[in-house]
Amino acid sequence: MESLLQYLMISVALFAIGVYGLVSKRNAIRLLFSVEILANAGVLNLVVFSRFLPATNVIGQVFALFGIALLAAEAAVGLALILVAYRIREDIDVLEMRELKE
Amino acid sequence: MPELAFVALTVLAVTTAIFALESKEVVYGAISLAIMLLSMAGFFILLDAPFVAMFQVIVYVGAVAVLIIFTVMLVREEKWLKVESGMLQRIGVIGGLAVGVAFGLLMLNTTLGSVIASGEAASYAQIGIVMINDYGAALEVLALLLAASLIGALMLARVDGEE
CATH class of the missing domain: 1.20.120.1200 (NADH-ubiquinone/plastoquinone oxidoreductase chain 6, subunit NuoJ)
Structure with a gap:
């Protein structure tokens, strides 16, 4: 069995990749990918701690299930927003969308 | 293995x-x-x-x-x-590396490395009992939220004037 630290390092690596994508990408779909990667790193953390902490190892899994369901809702709404933006502007570059605020 | x-x-x-x-x-x-x-x-x-x-x-x-x-x-x-653009790319690499290295160093300086899994793995029955008994209200709210987001997504993606 691997130690807690190894799993946390994977989670950190995925989180770093997600942050990189969130900062550097301009395509709205890539941003959604980044958010999914970030959120999965968080869910992995929940399951890891629920397995390695001695006393309560059920609640972490329950929260992971809730988290996955929330992320599914988030992905559905996000993709619908991208579709609407594409239909209105024919483009999903988030830097181009800044003019929406004016 | x-x-x-x-x-x-x-x-x-x-x-x-x-x-x-x-x-x-x-x-x-x-x-x-x-x-x-x-x-x-x-x-x-x-x-x-x-x-x-x-x-x-x-x-x-x-x-x-x-x-x-x-x-x-x-x-x-x-x-x-x-x-x-190259500028964003560079900022992204620096930001991602900073987050990764910071969290990594933070964890290496703790005693988390010595923690080994102990105790039994949770069974399906235990998960179900906790989910329904302790978090039943949260489950209901989650179901409502899923329904709401689904309807919201449908409303957003709907093409007007095509009924």
Whole structure:
């Protein structure tokens, strides 16, 4: 069995990749990918701690299930927003969308 | 054997996560993301959480990944092949590295490395009991939220004047 630290390092690596994508990408779909990667790193953390902490190892899994369901809702709404933006502007570059605020 | 699976899953998860963001075609990125989500399910199995792994495969690989691939194909455009600006790229690499190194060093300086899994793995029955008894209200709210987001997504994506 691997130690807690190894799993946390994977989670950190995925989180770093997600942050990189969130900062550097301009395509709205890539941003959604980044958010999914970030959120999965968080869910992995929940399951890891629920397995390695001695006393309560059920609640972490329950929260992971809730988290996955929330992320599914988030992905559905996000993709619908991208579709609407594409239909209105024919483009999903988030830097181009800044003019929406004016 | 579990060690080998662990190393393989780690390599798979990290490489597919990077490829999902860096692939030239967004469709390949979407498929890569689906593989990354599958490898997360593999981690959950290694962590004695088969129920969460099952949920991950059904919800993510079954529904979300298909939804993403569908959307990518609907809004596909050659314009996307243009490269991202170098400035943003550099800021992103620096930001990601800073976050990763900071959290990594933070964890290496703790005693987390010596923690080994102990106790029994949770059974399906225990998960069900906790979910219904302790978090029943949260479950109801979650069901409402899922329904609301589904209706919201449908309303957003609906084309006006096509009833």
